[in-house]
Amino acid sequence: MPARFPDTTFEQQEAEPHIEYDTSLTDQFVEKTGEEYPWAIATDYVLKSRRYVYDMEAEIENINFVAEHTSLPLPKIVASWEQGTRFLAIEERLEGESLDKALPNLARGDVKRIGEQVGEYLRQLKNNTSPLMEMLDGRPVVDRRLFKPLPDSYWRGYSGCATDAELRLNLSLAIDDNVDLNTMHRFMAKMPSALPFTFSHSDVHEENVMVKDGNFVGLLNWGLAGFYPSWWEFVNSCELLSDYFPAELGDENALEWFTIYYAIRERPMEPKTIAMLKEYLNRGPNVTGLAKTKSPAEI
Incomplete structure (x- = not known):
């Protein structure tokens, strides 16, 4: 299934050039598995190679943090280094296969159990909070599905967030040209509280x-x-599993609000977006119109 809220900025980005490894040097490189160029080394390790970007270092820092604060099963980083313009890391390969590959052979009960298991681990993550919305090293969060990059010509930019008001202000930057000012203020005022940052x-x-x-x-x-x-975490997780997360993670009001926000940001002139926004603003407080989790494409 596609992501609930696709990162549309990838559509404008230049694809990373294809890299061929000289497999005559070793017979251990046996599998190329994705756009980040991870290669399986025998059966126990994976080599990741990517143009040097911040999130490769962040991944190592995040894995170490999660290992210290939860019991979540994680890929252990064996080694990492820079080589020219690229960053490489070797990590232990987790057993099994990705859910998208396993799905055809799973029963509905299996998916429910997996969703519940994932949710329990995410609940452990949620016990770790911060007064600021940030990465572990203090940089602003990097998920562009939340903060879509603004045009280079835009005269304002995203700033740090410590309060709901500051988050509303930041999120409004990506939609303030798509709706009139009064409508934007009314809509942003209905954003569910984001605190504490988890x-x-x-x-x-x-x-x-x-x-x-x-x-x-x-x-x-x-x-x-x-x-x-x-x-x-609940809003951005895949639909296949999020229905089975524990109640502490669920937030249908936030899911509906962000679904409408995403539609305003990505498809402001579509009749469905206009009708959805109008109905939402005219409805009483704390009443969700989503009987269950839906993707933006289904609304």
Whole structure:
């Protein structure tokens, strides 16, 4: 299933050039598995190679933090280094396969159990809070599904967040040209409280969830993790699993609010967006119009 809120900034980005490894040097490079150029080394390790970017370092820091504060099964980083313009890391390979590959062979009960297991671990993450919305090293959070990069010509930029008011102000920057000022203020005022900011993986989808024998065995790709709004992990997690998360993680009001926010940001002129926003603003407080989790495309 596609991400609930796709990162549309990738559509404008230049793809990373393809890199060919000289496999004649070793017979251990046996599998190329994705756009970040991870390679399986024999059966126990994975080599990741990417142009040097911040989130490769952040992933290592985040994994160490999560290992210290939760019992979540994690890929252990064996070694990491810079080589020219690239950053490389070797990590232990988790057993099993990604949920998207395993899904055809899983029963509905298996998916429910996996969702519950993932949710329990995410609940452990949520016990770690911060007065600021930030990465572990103090940088602003990097998930562009929350803060879509603004045009280079824009005269304002995102700033740090310590309060709901500051988060509303930041989020409004990406939509203030899409609706009139009064409508924007009314809509932003209905944003559910984001406090306390909680540590979130921020990329829980089928390709990052590892399973074996119908059970959850670990989460991959921790480069986006950081302290986000308390509702962000639930809102941003894949639909397939989020219905089975524990009640402490669920927030249907936040999901509906962000679904409408995303539509305003990405498709402001579509009739569905206009009708959805109008109905939402005319409705009484704290009443959700979503009977269950839906993707923006379904609304």
